[in-house]
Amino acid sequence: MVRKYFGTDGIRGLANGDKLTPELALKVGMAAGTKFVRGDHRNRVVIGKDTRRSGYMIEQALTAGFTAVGMDVYLLGPMPTPAVAMLTRSLRADLGVMISASHNPYEDNGIKLFRPDGYKLSDEIELEIEGLIDSDMSRHLAKGKEIGRAHRDEEARTRYIEYAKRTLPRNIDLAGLRVVLDCANGAAYKVAPIALWELGAEVFTIGAEPDGFNINHKVGSTAPEAVAAKVKEVRADIGIALDGDADRVIIIDEKGHVVDGDQFMAVIAESWMERQMLQGGGIVATIMSNLGLERHLTKLGLTLERTQVGDRYVLEAMRDKGFNVGGEQSGHIILSDFTTTGDGLVAALQLLAVLKQKNVPISEICSRFEKVPQLLRSVKFKSGKPLEHKQVMQAIADGQAMLGNGGRLVVRASGTEPVIRVMGEADDAVLVETVVSQVEAAIKQVA
Template sequence: MGRKYFGTDGIRGKANGPKLTPDLAMKVGMAAGLKFVNGDHRNRVVIGKDTRRSGYMIEYALVAGFTAVGMDVYLLGPMPTPAVAMLTRSLRADLGVMISASHNPYEDNGIKLFRPDGYKLSDDVEAEIEKLIDSDLLPKLAQGRDIGRAYRDDEARTRYIEYAKRTLPRNMDLTGIRVVLDCANGAAYKVAPLALWELGAEVITIGVEPDGFNINHKVGSTAPEAVAAKVKEMRADIGIALDGDADRVIIIDEKGQVVDGDQFMAVIAQSWLKRNMLIGGGIVATIMSNLGLERYLSSIGLTLERTQVGDRYVLEAMRAKGFNVGGEQSGHIILSDFTTTGDGLVAALQLLSVIKEEERSVSEICSRFEKVPQLLRNVRFKAGKPLEDKTIKKLIAESQARLGTAGRLVIRESGTEPVIRVMGEADDAALVTSIVAEIEAAIQQVA
């Protein structure tokens, strides 16, 4: 049975839509607070947010819920998701909350919850919170002196900046590097430029003028054209594009070309191997990562552990199997030596340290392997389970046999919309195009 409120990454939906309302936010505060309240100390929760107008509404509803069950609330203001995770640990909070819908447009918003150790809640804990939300919470509310209070934490920004800076190798700074930084008019619009400037970089910013409605609008990691154009205009050494909550990063080289997460992970893997920092003998990525990455890692004696799509699955595999580098093509880069979630700024700093150390251009450093031709098609369907059709199953098996060991097929149903994603890759681009087209047509016919 599906969950009522939580999805794959917290609660997300249109602000004041059928799912995400102030009433629900207050109940989430009460329910999550009750789950994490214990009697041996004054319990506390930290709350960060991105720059959406609806963030104010949700923030104060959460404050009402948490204080009603006796938790003290520390308001961080606009702050990246990874900063909230870090500050939850650093401030010894019992719970952390991020109000954001990540790379979605401003109309949407969401609530992400973090455990005291900075990791996202498990499915089981989220299920317990859902039961509490739908229960009678009134008899469980705090009374009198036990009611919580709210504080604004003005030092949080400085704490995160100092933490991010310390992830660079000792005695290294970024003097001499010209950076175009795009903060997507989102959560990192203050902390990211300041961190890079304090490290000595020349920083040219875009996407740092949020108005409550322009988050991710034609800027940020989902619209890298803006930072690419600025890189070429300013003759910068590198472009860095974050998303709305700054847990994702896309890199642009000095020529204005996009560097995807696969090339990024290859650079980090080789660099950390050289520094004796890499743990696990390889990295973790999803089934969507390019076969070229797998071949490159193999050439330097490393393995690639694949998971289903989603940064939470990457992190689960990293923790279960002892890896400290993982990520996705889309730019979620998880470096568990430093973070408990994707951190766009920290990941970018690791790349900048390689640039500084090797004194080569981004285009040279981030061309570790040649991509295997890859084609992705999204096929919409109205109802049913097209992938369970016998004809489709037979075609997929025959197509994989045609590719042999020199290629891959990844065919999966989206978890968020009625779409089947058909991805094929192999050295023979014409064969990939033909096979993907055949499967796409067959699914359309069945659907």
């Protein structure tokens, strides 16, 4: 069955565009509420959001939908995605909702749904909800006293801050560390600076003045130049850049150099292996992670389990095969001992713990392996399915043959925007450039 509304990470699109409208949000609330109404207790749903102006509109439409089918709504206000997942469990809610388009510009927005245990919905449940959205929902409407109520939860922020702080090893604090924190003018602009400061760090915060339109604009994990400049300006020990909903993190070392998710995962894997915390005999990452990471883990006697792109697929593999560390090169780091989704703040705290223990520069800690030359290009398209065109398929086959067994070529359509990603890697950088350029040109001709 073709997915009409849900992508790889919930529903996402231009706010008030072709898909994501208040009408759809109302129907999502009614449909998801109907699916998760259960038992004879007052069913409840928690709703968090990032700082986009359109969040107000979608929040109210969702609230109307949920209350219409008899669910009580607890509004959390601006809150990181992982906080919503945690609070869904902590507050014994029947469903959790995050209103965010993550790292996208402010014009976009999205709806992510969480099960009562804090995990994202399966493809099967999303398809059931899609079916309900397009059905006649009138028979599911609550009547009289069964109609739900809405509450504003004023304690949620404190709950998450304390939860995040407890993930730091007990014998460690952050006293003496100078930390630049970039909140991307997003969901973590209040909770993350407070948590780091209360743990003892000297915190220099940027990207913490949201106005509804500046989320991810020249700040955050997709624009690390801002935090890198601040690190060098204040001579900080480390820079931490979150994205709009704070489920991903990019690290900047004391020299102003960016550390991606692959190096980050290597550090955590080694640290947890030394502390006998690592489970599964390795970690889980996606097809986009660098071949250098795989080679490094192999030398340590660890494995790298690869999945398709998307943190939900990483998490599924972690749960199915018993891993407790996984993530994406883009900075989604999932530590299932603590969280049910990527959590930028919690992941950063684990790295800060290593920094305190080793007492060496973060640049040394995060240089775990030499990257294999890798090139990623993005090709926009307006409509159709360029990857099914014979010319593109032939270019991909030719490229794979040129790279041989010592390299990789990954060509995929983005699940969140009309873009095709072309990634190639091999020890020969010139060969990688040639292959990627040829595939990119073929896609452009038909896109």
